[in-house]
Amino acid sequence: MSSGTDLLSQLNETQAQAADHFTGPALVIAGAGSGKTRTLVYRIAHLIGHYGVDPGEILAVTFTNKAAAEMRERASHLVPGAGGLWMSTFHSAGVRILRAYGEYIGLKRGFVIYDDDDQLDLLKEIMGSIPGIGPDTTPRTIRGILDRAKSHLMTPDDLERVPEVYISGIPRESAAEAYRRYESRKKAQNAIDFGDLITETVRLFKEVPAVLDKVQNKARFIHVDEYQDTNKAQYELTRLLASRDRNLLVVGDPDQSIYKFRGADIQNILDFQKDYPDAKVYMLEHNYRSSARVLTAANKLIENNAERLEKTLKPVKEDGHPVHFHRATDGRSEGDFVAEWLTRLHGEGRSWNDMAILYRTNAQSRVLEESLRRVQIPAKIVGGVGFYDRREIRDILAYARLSINPADDVALRRIVGRPKRGIGDTALAKLMDWARMNGTSLLTACANAAEQNILERGANKPVEFAQLMQGLSDAADAYGPSAFLRTVMDASGYLDMLRQEGQEGQIRLENLDELINAAEEWSQDNDGTIADFLDDAALLSSVDDMRTKTENKDVPEEAVTLMTMHNAKGLEFPVVFIVGTEEGLLPSRGALTEGPSGIEEERRLFYVGITRAMERLFLTAAENRMQYGKTNAAEDSRFLEELEGHFDTIDPYGQVIDYRAKSWKQYRPTVPARPDTSASVAVKNTSPLTAGMAYRGGEKVTHPKFGAGQVLAVAGTGDKQEVTVHFPSVGAKKLLVKFANLSPA
Ligand code: ATP
Numbered sequence: 001m002s003s004g005t006d007l008l009s010q011l012n013e014t015q016a017q018a019a020d021h022f023t024g025p026a027l028v029i030a031g032a033g034s035g036k037t038r039t040l041v042y043r044i045a046h047l048i049g050h051y052g053v054d055p056g057e058i059l060a061v062t063f064t065n066k067a068a069a070e071m072r073e074r075a076s077h078l079v080p081g082a083g084g085l086w087m088s089t090f091h092s093a094g095v096r097i098l099r100a101y102g103e104y105i106g107l108k109r110g111f112v113i114y115d116d117d118d119q120l121d122l123l124k125e126i127m128g129s130i131p132g133i134g135p136d137t138t139p140r141t142i143r144g145i146l147d148r149a150k151s152h153l154m155t156p157d158d159l160e161r162v163p164e165v166y167i168s169g170i171p172r173e174s175a176a177e178a179y180r181r182y183e184s185r186k187k188a189q190n191a192i193d194f195g196d197l198i199t200e201t202v203r204l205f206k207e208v209p210a211v212l213d214k215v216q217n218k219a220r221f222i223h224v225d226e227y228q229d230t231n232k233a234q235y236e237l238t239r240l241l242a243s244r245d246r247n248l249l250v251v252g253d254p255d256q257s258i259y260k261f262r263g264a265d266i267q268n269i270l271d272f273q274k275d276y277p278d279a280k281v282y283m284l285e286h287n288y289r290s291s292a293r294v295l296t297a298a299n300k301l302i303e304n305n306a307e308r309l310e311k312t313l314k315p316v317k318e319d320g321h322p323v324h325f326h327r328a329t330d331g332r333s334e335g336d337f338v339a340e341w342l343t344r345l346h347g348e349g350r351s352w353n354d355m356a357i358l359y360r361t362n363a364q365s366r367v368l369e370e371s372l373r374r375v376q377i378p379a380k381i382v383g384g385v386g387f388y389d390r391r392e393i394r395d396i397l398a399y400a401r402l403s404i405n406p407a408d409d410v411a412l413r414r415i416v417g418r419p420k421r422g423i424g425d426t427a428l429a430k431l432m433d434w435a436r437m438n439g440t441s442l443l444t445a446c447a448n449a450a451e452q453n454i455l456e457r458g459a460n461k462p463v464e465f466a467q468l469m470q471g472l473s474d475a476a477d478a479y480g481p482s483a484f485l486r487t488v489m490d491a492s493g494y495l496d497m498l499r500q501e502g503q504e505g506q507i508r509l510e511n512l513d514e515l516i517n518a519a520e521e522w523s524q525d526n527d528g529t530i531a532d533f534l535d536d537a538a539l540l541s542s543v544d545d546m547r548t549k550t551e552n553k554d555v556p557e558e559a560v561t562l563m564t565m566h567n568a569k570g571l572e573f574p575v576v577f578i579v580g581t582e583e584g585l586l587p588s589r590g591a592l593t594e595g596p597s598g599i600e601e602e603r604r605l606f607y608v609g610i611t612r613a614m615e616r617l618f619l620t621a622a623e624n625r626m627q628y629g630k631t632n633a634a635e636d637s638r639f640l641e642e643l644e645g646h647f648d649t650i651d652p653y654g655q656v657i658d659y660r661a662k663s664w665k666q667y668r669p670t671v672p673a674r675p676d677t678s679a680s681v682a683v684k685n686t687s688p689l690t691a692g693m694a695y696r697g698g699e700k701v702t703h704p705k706f707g708a709g710q711v712l713a714v715a716g717t718g719d720k721q722e723v724t725v726h727f728p729s730v731g732a733k734k735l736l737v738k739f740a741n742l743s744p745a
């Protein structure tokens, strides 16, 4: 095991100084890939190994649960005893604190956590009756207002007093009223939402100093990664936690602040020295991640932001490959281009795991997935509709929630008709009225449906439902998570319902099997009840879902990663493709309407994307893009110009062409024709199979030994032209055309 000093020798000088920082506030501010996260982990290991700090007194806050788990693992490799660290996201930390001490501020035991969809369900229910909120207002709009208010620690009263008369098109009084009603309904259902995990913890710390003191004992040394993306509420939480011992070390990069739309405030990191005048500041100036050419492109880009703190970031690595740009005719050929390169690089020995495709919005993933599927490249999609967002999973978890929290009306309304149990909309409306009048839950109303004559007809149905839930509630206390979930699926009649649904039901049944597996695996790592499992499931962020999905048997071990640039924050891949570098996508349409600050945020996002690449970076755009069901001519992103030519534009075969040519198809080489003209086959548009065997990709061919196959990728020209062909018999093969003896199929 390394001794304390050995550890620091694995860092550069400034990193080592930061990692050796013992007490008091400190700020590590540096560009992408400069080793901020690495320094943070080493600092933790050094605190334990060298300064003898008890791991039970160390807290590290990261952006995702996955990052937290990785950090714990990395620290444990560096020093023994690091397993006992408290590493989590702000939200997970909030859950842990509120589960332990929430009762001090009136939270009832067994509260449930409402996710985004639950919030929408609840808002749908209340917003119709609020004056000033018209039928064309979506629950999402209101949710956006509420979430932002919470991230700024604003109460409904605060919202009512903002200077703007309208907020997202809604009168501020109406927005405040929606907020008020939403809060009271949520409270009645013994639920809290994501925002509350932070704001309620802040309230707890402010109202009950004794609790703060207790929690501070477990957080004498506090670390926050990605500090540039904290919002006001998280800032306040951090400030309170650090207020006693003042051992707070934060790391971040203002150029990577990309969550303004969720209330993140770049000012938090810029003001750190104001808040802590005695803070030590460490600036890291060397990038260890990216090849020099990738880094130059990134630096060029970000220099265009006016509002920025200038930093130095010098490459440690060699030049490496040029950055490549390709403009495809449309989204589909963009996808095919990416697929070809993936295949080619895989053929050269790269693992699929080493490659990632990044995009601006989840909606872009579908076309890419299809391109990859056509040539059988394994892919894992991070974000989008994740495992825990699937209907059947949410249904079963709603049963589970209602079992442990009978007040959860949102859950009840979700599942009372799945499967059908003869409780119609009219009956439900009556039950709801009765519950509201009597100040009880919907489940209590069900239990009393007959006795209290709430329903004239069919009152036994709700009573039976209440009895089912009573039984499940007992089971929740008696069984472990996986056995309990199995009971829910069975006793509720849910499995029977799916069994009658044919093909689609079959897929859903398999997903439910997977849920039981997930609960089983969770129990192997955790010692907790179904309530704890539900907390963890609710807190899985879209990035954490990656783990869930890779464990899912449908996803192969080795796969290319597809995700948004937002989700890629903090990660790195040897090969990165950034697709859709077009006006309206990157920068996004929404940002274009926001003016300069919107553009600057998008530029930071692109900067995050570029700096994920370690060795190779490909940028692509399409000339025509289908969006919202319509195909429109697309324009290159303004950000491409800003790279000042620090990339090579290539045609589908990898040949470098002139960037200014509007399209590679119109491009004609001005240099004297090469001895072999197959490079310009695409321009001449001759049939590929008659023009001296010049392939374009996609052709069906036959090989004397491997049989029928399809050309996936083409590289080189003339005698050196190589093709990658997929043969169902043997898989992908790379062949020199000249010798391959291929014939058209
Ligand atoms: P980001 O801003 O993207 O979060 P970061 O500043 O947190 O980046 P890290 O992820 O910590 O950077 O480091 C980037 C890469 O460089 C990692 O692979 C890391 O192991 C490597 N690295 C950092 N510092 C050193 C070093 N001193 N020696 C060797 N490798 C290093």
Ligand code: MG
Residues within 6 Å of the ligand: 036, 037, 038, 225, 570
């Ligand atoms: Mg990092």
